[in-house]
Amino acid sequence: MMSHQDSKMSYQPPYTITPKILHLIAEISENLGRLSILMEQSANLRLRRINRIRxxxxxxxxxxxxxxxQQITAILEGKPVIAPPREIQEARNALAAYEQLEQWQASREAHLLDAHLLLMHGLIDEAGTYRHKGVGVMRGDQVIHMAPPANRVNILMGDLLSWLKTTPDHALIASCVFHYEFEFIHPFIDGNGRMGRLWQTLILSQWNPLFIHIPVESMVYAQQEAYYQALNESTSQTDSAPFIEFMLTVILEACLLATPPRQPSSHPPSI
Structure with a gap:
């Protein structure tokens, strides 16, 4: 196992690259190769939109x-939807943010703040600015994580973005580490979960543009309890390897989900 706690860099998040992580990276890369051929076909433009909605x-x-x-598709098409206004606003914001994704650079703080402003527009007063008070992550009535003090957020996010810009590690690893560290810092008063997932997608898409069309988030939702458990395990171990392993497993599943079914050949089999 390779440990990444010690480094000459000014800041290095603690994580271990396990054999399972290396195996998952190889599996994902192999599936992306297959997926890229299928996604290049113009017939799959509809599939890309379906995956974005997912x-x-x-x-x-x-x-x-x-x-x-179906309701989010209707919102995208400008059709009326009967639903709580806040939920419609959240969907409109998310559609706008994912549409903008290719214009942002993952290591630029100004872009991160712009993304939060777009994602949380009309939902909170502090959209686009780091929090100015303490926050805890709640599950029911229980505080499961107390985020670092507000006066540390600027420094911690600056360190994290600098690390992201300079890390030599594979984007699949770096995106997971960033996602974990971002949730640990919890830099915003609200919207940290959806921002962390958006930014991981951005990091991945800058490595391979296919990730704009791969519904990783829908697979996280399907395994929501395991997602929170992996975050908690990483915090208790002071090593984000459990979260990296979980997210890479989810990414692999999402790649498989995004692959359209094989079309039957129109030619008779050769004898």
């Missing part, structure tokens, strides 16, 4: 939004 529905559902894929 992504948004999944990420919002984790935060308690009840809109279906």
């Amino acid at each position: 992504t948004i529905q999944g990420s919002l559902a984790i935060e308690g939004n009840t809109l279906t894929e």
